[in-house]
Amino acid sequence: MTETVLELIGTRMSFSGKQLFDVQRLTFRSETCLVLTGANGSGKTTLLKIAAGLLAPDRGTISFDGRDFSWQRAYRSLRRRVVYLHQFPYMFDASVFDNVAYGLRRKGVPAPEARAQVRQALEWAGLSGHTSQNARSLSGGEKQRVALARARVLSPHLLLLDEPIANMDEEGRERTLFFIRQMVSDGFTVALATHERQLVQQVAQLHLRLEGGRLIEKAVPARTRLKQTRVKKARSA
């Protein structure tokens, strides 16, 4: 049984007096990969940033731990619980190691423990050979993996990915999707925004479409549902 990790209720957002969306309810369920689709400019990124505590909505309630909060009261908690990854992840002008260690240092994790966790995450992302390299010199796909490792070490309640495979070649897409699937099967709650419908078939366990400012639940292809069941069975075994 999946639990609710976070819920956005009655979230409304406007830009320059024009309403972008009015979402009645958006629920993020644990260990589920939610794919949010919608046309360019439909407000997917804005919605994710609100959930991440990075952007204030015009109106709306945030619910977690069985309690409702206004966004203004919740945003600090959201920033501790949710990690948001940009379409083109920002790399600090520092080594790959320091990029991945950034969040752990902010959490006050002791240096030896942080070092071990970063090494483990870099190994997971296949970036052990790039530890001391400046993160900005990496390729787009490698930067995406650094960003995933940077999020993974923090074990967030919710991981939000904004167009994670946009502008990648086929190999980069496959590789990134592999890591996203792996994070979902490791128990992470993931939501990703995309305008590419094919991503739904590849990773979605729940598909929502943002259209005309409203969220519409769409059917998830059977193949993905099968994969989901297999992952759960494997975990319970």
Added chain:
Amino acid sequence: MNDISSASLRAFELLISGDAQLWTIIGVSFSVSLRAILIAVPIGLPVALLLAFGRFPGRRMLVTTFNSLMAVPAVVVGLTVYLMLSRAGPFGDLKLLFTQTAMVIGQAVLALPLLIAMAHAALQSADLRAWETALTLGAASPRALLTVMHEVRFALMAAVIAAFGRVIAEVGVSLMVGGNILNYTRNIPTAIALETSKGEFAQGIALGAVLLFLALVLNFFLNLFQGRGELA
């Protein structure tokens, strides 16, 4: 022509012989200007931060004001500081006029608009994703601000170097509030002005060479930092 050649030769001799008077003047210049920058930076950077990221009424007007103040001639700043510190001025009781402290204050005032305008431009050019990434990785707002400053550190260093370049070469403020007192408030620009007016060019040329060398060094670092800032 012969005069210029012999003056240049004499200037070279003064420099390499370690002439005490000449090196005192150079020492005063660096000491005063460095202190002025050390005062201006902790004031200028927070103001630049506030202008770049704060949202309050009159912010745009303040940005325009600081941009305009960059063009104010040093003598006007010197005159203003002189009036403030003169016996009849509001700070006359402090008896700071014709002291190094007065020069430091004057140069800090002169440096501030340039420092604020350049640091503001640097901070505004920072990638919004740096701020958001720091926050989403758990940094509190003040720490995220430090991270953003670190990301544009080369552009900020360029602002500090440009401000230092402005104050070490200025003559208006130093002359008016320092008084050009030998071995105390006489610095490179005021000494050059004085020696030239006396028709004694050797010391002027020697000090000019020091300023020229300094300008080259500062510009080298300025280009280096600006280049890195663009890469970052």
